[in-house]
Amino acid sequence: MLFSILVVVVNAGVCVIYDSGIIAKPQAPPLILVNPGTQGVNVTLGANNTWANITVKATTEYQEITRNGGFDTSPNGWLYGYTVYSGNATVAATWNQTYYFAPGASGVVLLYMRLYNPSNIIGYVNGSIYLVQNVTIPNTPLSSVTLNITYYSTYTTSFSTLSSYYLFAELLCMNGTIAWSGLQSITTGSWNNASFTIPTTSITPGETYTLLVGARVSGSTLNILTIIGNLTIYQLFDSVRLYVEPLYPSFSGSVLDLNVTNGNYSSSLKAANLTVLGGTNVNISVFLANLSGGVTTSIVASSGLLTSNATSEVQLTVPPLGYTSGYIHLSASIYPSSVVNMPLKIRYSVSGVTVTYQVNITIIDPPNKDIAVSSTHNISHQCTHVRLGRDRSVKGFKHLDKLLPSILENSIPLQRWRG
Amino acid sequence: MQTRASFGWKHVIALLAIAAVASVAFASIFVFYGGTITAYYQAPPVVWASGTNTNGTDIGGKTISVNIAGNSTTLSVAVHPTYGYTYYKDIATIKNNDASNGYYIAIRVTSPANITSIAGASVTLILSNTTSTELIDLGTTGTSSWYYLPAGSSVSVSIQFYLPGGVKLPNAVVAGIQLIYSTSNAETPPSTV
Numbered sequence: 001m002l003f004s005i006l007v008v009v010v011n012a013g014v015c016v017i018y019d020s021g022i023i024a025k026p027q028a029p030p031l032i033l034v035n036p037g038t039q040g041v042n043v044t045l046g047a048n049n050t051w052a053n054i055t056v057k058a059t060t061e062y063q064e065i066t067r068n069g070g071f072d073t074s075p076n077g078w079l080y081g082y083t084v085y086s087g088n089a090t091v092a093a094t095w096n097q098t099y100y101f102a103p104g105a106s107g108v109v110l111l112y113m114r115l116y117n118p119s120n121i122i123g124y125v126n127g128s129i130y131l132v133q134n135v136t137i138p139n140t141p142l143s144s145v146t147l148n149i150t151y152y153s154t155y156t157t158s159f160s161t162l163s164s165y166y167l168f169a170e171l172l173c174m175n176g177t178i179a180w181s182g183l184q185s186i187t188t189g190s191w192n193n194a195s196f197t198i199p200t201t202s203i204t205p206g207e208t209y210t211l212l213v214g215a216r217v218s219g220s221t222l223n224i225l226t227i228i229g230n231l232t233i234y235q236l237f238d239s240v241r242l243y244v245e246p247l248y249p250s251f252s253g254s255v256l257d258l259n260v261t262n263g264n265y266s267s268s269l270k271a272a273n274l275t276v277l278g279g280t281n282v283n284i285s286v287f288l289a290n291l292s293g294g295v296t297t298s299i300v301a302s303s304g305l306l307t308s309n310a311t312s313e314v315q316l317t318v319p320p321l322g323y324t325s326g327y328i329h330l331s332a333s334i335y336p337s338s339v340v341n342m343p344l345k346i347r348y349s350v351s352g353v354t355v356t357y358q359v360n361i362t363i364i365d366p367p368n369k370d371i372a373v374s375s376t377h378n379i380s381h382q383c384t385h386v387r388l389g390r391d392r393s394v395k396g397f398k399h400l401d402k403l404l405p406s407i408l409e410n411s412i413p414l415q416r417w418r419g
Numbered sequence: 420m421q422t423r424a425s426f427g428w429k430h431v432i433a434l435l436a437i438a439a440v441a442s443v444a445f446a447s448i449f450v451f452y453g454g455t456i457t458a459y460y461q462a463p464p465v466v467w468a469s470g471t472n473t474n475g476t477d478i479g480g481k482t483i484s485v486n487i488a489g490n491s492t493t494l495s496v497a498v499h500p501t502y503g504y505t506y507y508k509d510i511a512t513i514k515n516n517d518a519s520n521g522y523y524i525a526i527r528v529t530s531p532a533n534i535t536s537i538a539g540a541s542v543t544l545i546l547s548n549t550t551s552t553e554l555i556d557l558g559t560t561g562t563s564s565w566y567y568l569p570a571g572s573s574v575s576v577s578i579q580f581y582l583p584g585g586v587k588l589p590n591a592v593v594a595g596i597q598l599i600y601s602t603s604n605a606e607t608p609p610s611t612v
Binding site: 013014015016017018019020021022023024025026027028029030046047048049050051262263265348350351352353354355356357358 | 463465476479480483492494500502508578593596597
């Protein structure tokens with residue numbers, strides 16, 4: 001382009017003109033929208049996955065509020081953590097379609113923990129390993145809250161005593177205090193269903209909690225000759241689903257996933273407006289979360305009015321295999337038969353560049369306006385009583401431990417919880 | 420013989436005389452007065468300058484390329500927008516280095532962005548400071564209204580692109596602009612000659 005400067009006298013004024021140019025080379029979007037496949041959510045994605053129309057079914061039916069509670073195709077939405085109370089530990093956590101030593105389930109998470117005490121003279125180890133996910137309780141009174149788990153447990157040890165071996169679950173407040181905890185004895189060597197009934201008085205509607213589900217184990221020896229011991233557990237989960245039964249039409253879950261293909265972006269949401277047809281007894285909370293558990297503040301609507309129309313920012317990055325970079329979480333309770341519409345803007349930025357996508361969320365009470373909703377994948381639990389690893393002998397321990405690299409090979413590693 | 424020779428010379432002289440008289444009759448009269456024009460070139464008081472995101476990181480790991488040259492009188496920008504709205508904030512500024520005098524500035528679109536064939540697509544240049552904002556459509560030829568730049572002040576330059584999802588990505592979108600500044604806002608900026 002030819003640049004020039006021209007000076008022109010205009011009456012009493014002097015006019016100076018500079019030539020300049022702007023070139024834009026459009027590129028494929030580095031952040032795309034993905035249908036999370038949540039039950040009760042119908043997502044229509046636009047071409048290039050840069051806009052979406054979302055219809056959410058709010059219901060009084062028994063509903064799951066965990067994200068990807070069946071681990072059907074990936075560990076997306078779940079992290080793992082562990083705690084060692086005594087001894088040292090080696091841990092691993094992976095997802096695979098199936099693990100040969102625990103057949104009969106499809107889409108399985110394996111938590112592996114090896115506790116040992118090379119220098120502990122009292123011969124005692126104690127630790128836990130668990131799955132982690134943030135869950136938000138619908139903002140309406142609840143009739144019941146239930147945690148259903150399908151698990152397979154096995155262990156090997158060189159200790160003389162397996163002091164304790166429990167399936168445990170906890171709901172932690174965001175400040176880390178325990179809102180509720182449950183403990184059950186573990187049945188080993190087979191796929192089992194466990195259920196925890198959580199008192200509705202233990203939790204607050206509208207609050208977000210961190211759900212932990214895992215195994216807690218301890219072992220010891222009284223034999224002075226075997227004070228150096230090992231205790232290894234293999235804890236598998238086929239599903240971890242937290243259900244609530246609300247009194248008013250409600251929904252709580254992810255309505256849209258976001259996937260970054262290149263770069264790191266500060267991301268946020270903004271509500272353009274809120275329209276309510278029907279009763280105005282509408283409470284809504286929307287936030288954006290990333291894969292490592294970071295969340296923004298919420299867009300909040302109370303009694304049908306927006307009281308906060310924008311979130312803070314959270315960092316979205318290219319996700320590891322099996323995960324999405326982040327998701328939009330919606331928690332809503334609406335008046336029976338009402339229809340709520342909330343256009344949202346998704347913003348992501350780096351340096352001084354901000355990209356904005358448009359998303360429209362409609363929340364309906366389905367008895368009057370039913371929609372096609374995505375179906376859940378029910379897994380057949382053909383429990384086979386394989387008891388590999390049940391043997392506490394050194395031979396059994398070596399058997400599984402030797403095979404651990406091949407067990408983990410080609411599996412998708414879970415991301416570690418930093419809570 | 421004598422008669423024929425005398426006729427030739429007389430007639431030649433007569434024709435020259437007639438031609439001389441005729442030439443006086445068809446010519447203008449030029450009068451010349453002396454005078455001088457002296458231009459004292461000065462550094463440009465209004466210039467392109469860097470913004471907070473000049474040569475910053477673009478989406479997709481690319482770079483917002485901003486080149487300010489020609490004694491800060493030319494600006495070249497290369498960016499990499501995507502679908503939806505892509506907003507490039509404060510990629511450059513227009514700065515008034517004159518501490519004593521304010522100027523009126525305008526942006527003229529000389530070559531509109533070749534994006535108008537895509538329904539809904541747009542490119543907008545935004546001039547803004549803490550109190551006012553001027554939007555300039557880079558998809559249409561034309562000249563913006565005057566924007567006052569007080570003495571010693573600057574105005575931020577941002578660009579917003581909108582490309583609807585579903586269309587094919589254009590190879591490149593190019594817009595040619597002129598930055599115009601004047602001591603007066605009394606007239607529409609003139610065209611270059």
